[in-house]
Amino acid sequence: MDSWYLHDGIVFRSGKFQQEDVLIVNGKIAAFGLEAQRLRRQTSAPVRDYNAEGMVISHGFVDLHVHLREPGFTSKETIASGTMAAAAGGFTTVCAMPNTKPPLDTLNRLADLERRIEQDAQVKVVPIAAATRNRAGKVLNEYRDFVQHGISLFSDDGDPVETEVIAAVMKELAAVGGVLINHLEDKSLVKPGFFADAIPPESEYRMLERDLELVAKYQCRYHAAHLSCAQSVRLIAEAKAAGLPVTAEVTPHHLTLTIDDIAEPYGHYQMNPPLRTDADREALIEGLRTGIIDAVATDHAPHGREKEQGLYSDSPFGVTGLETAFPLLYSKLVLAGRLKLERLLAALTLGPGMVLGHNCDLAVGEAADLVALDLNQIRTVSADQFFSKGTNSPFIGQELRGWPVLTLVNGEEKYSAVWVEGVLLCC
Numbered sequence: 001m002d003s004w005y006l007h008d009g010i011v012f013r014s015g016k017f018q019q020e021d022v023l024i025v026n027g028k029i030a031a032f033g034l035e036a037q038r039l040r041r042q043t044s045a046p047v048r049d050y051n052a053e054g055m056v057i058s059h060g061f062v063d064l065h066v067h068l069r070e071p072g073f074t075s076k077e078t079i080a081s082g083t084m085a086a087a088a089g090g091f092t093t094v095c096a097m098p099n100t101k102p103p104l105d106t107l108n109r110l111a112d113l114e115r116r117i118e119q120d121a122q123v124k125v126v127p128i129a130a131a132t133r134n135r136a137g138k139v140l141n142e143y144r145d146f147v148q149h150g151i152s153l154f155s156d157d158g159d160p161v162e163t164e165v166i167a168a169v170m171k172e173l174a175a176v177g178g179v180l181i182n183h184l185e186d187k188s189l190v191k192p193g194f195f196a197d198a199i200p201p202e203s204e205y206r207m208l209e210r211d212l213e214l215v216a217k218y219q220c221r222y223h224a225a226h227l228s229c230a231q232s233v234r235l236i237a238e239a240k241a242a243g244l245p246v247t248a249e250v251t252p253h254h255l256t257l258t259i260d261d262i263a264e265p266y267g268h269y270q271m272n273p274p275l276r277t278d279a280d281r282e283a284l285i286e287g288l289r290t291g292i293i294d295a296v297a298t299d300h301a302p303h304g305r306e307k308e309q310g311l312y313s314d315s316p317f318g319v320t321g322l323e324t325a326f327p328l329l330y331s332k333l334v335l336a337g338r339l340k341l342e343r344l345l346a347a348l349t350l351g352p353g354m355v356l357g358h359n360c361d362l363a364v365g366e367a368a369d370l371v372a373l374d375l376n377q378i379r380t381v382s383a384d385q386f387f388s389k390g391t392n393s394p395f396i397g398q399e400l401r402g403w404p405v406l407t408l409v410n411g412e413e414k415y416s417a418v419w420v421e422g423v424l425l426c427c
Helices: 033-042 079-088 107-120 143-148 163-176 201-218 230-241 252-256 278-290 325-334 341-348 350-356
Strands: 004-007 010-013 016-019 022-025 028-032 048-051 056-059 061-066 091-096 124-127 179-182 221-224 246-250 370-380 399-409 412-420 423-426
Touching: 004 033, 022 033, 028 033, 056 341, 061 079, 061 325, 061 350, 079 091, 079 107, 079 399, 079 412, 091 350, 091 370, 091 399, 107 124, 107 143, 143 163, 163 179, 163 201, 163 221, 179 201, 201 221, 201 230, 230 246, 230 278, 246 278, 246 350, 252 278, 252 325, 278 341, 325 341, 325 370, 325 399, 341 350
Parallel strands: 004 048, 010 056, 061 091, 091 124, 179 221, 221 246
Antiparallel strands: 004 022, 010 016, 022 028, 056 370, 370 399, 399 412, 412 423
16 A cells, blocks of 8 residues: 555645645655645545544655665575664665675676665665775775766765775766765774774864865765764864755764763674764764754664673674664653754654755655654553564663654555554564
């Protein structure tokens, strides 16, 4: 069923809320408000009526930074499991990082990945290509070939683009209209360890300074991944004030946790960049509130029970985040009065859409990619209920409010959740 009539909901579009109905016909938004009511009465075609009373209806969320692990690491996640987790979290588009095995650095590998996506994905997947061959930081990728195949985002995620080639990377990407997403970590400033004492803020903002100087020179579109410190927020603000083509993202865990929150199992709090001080967290919240930071991105990095076995030399970095992103931020920031709901929704839709060059607002004629949110629904986070294979979440056991209850992609139901006699049923 790809035709729907969602009635009595509160719709977020054009940056504001409106009490109105939404009519979807053949996977596209056909009308809002009184026109939706009129057309619904007149239509004889099959349309599914959905009572959205008390719910917020938004364009589906867009995540610029996820790790689907396929190919190469399917014990941790697959396209099928990761995109089902995305749908459960209200995401209708996710951007998949290329730190797979093999990495996405040739058109043949792109064809293989697109075949997997076509076969298994529950939501739309935008591949991110490697910035350098084999993500080794030595030889530039064939950017023009990828751009001609519709791929415009490039990253060596997990590894920063080396100083020896960063200028050439930006010059070539600027020539073809590509976007560089860089993992900001100056390895020369990093010591052995797992948290902020080993990965200091200087390792992030010093590399960001390097990159922004080159952005000014080459005018390459540049997206700063997972900001974690106050100095980086300031640098992005200055770059934007100077008119540079720069955008930035922040994760839910950096917005809601600090180094003081780290507890057992410690592996659930081990991410890169690491959790930092409360002053850093406050700067990130303010950056998001004011629009200096454009988007919320989960950096969904699923791992298994090994994250609960203590820290060890090869303990993997990252947290599972797709399914808890909205309720976490709604509970910790919106309900706490730190962020308006409109701004949170914009950072999950309009902001990442701008980076992608996609219209991620609800509008007549656009694909019916949307999420319905029950802001009154309270659930306790449980790894046993995750669709993701990842169990590494620092929020397990927390009670959060405001959960996605319906996710549509091109009008097709990808996730729904209802309560029956106190039991949550998902499909």
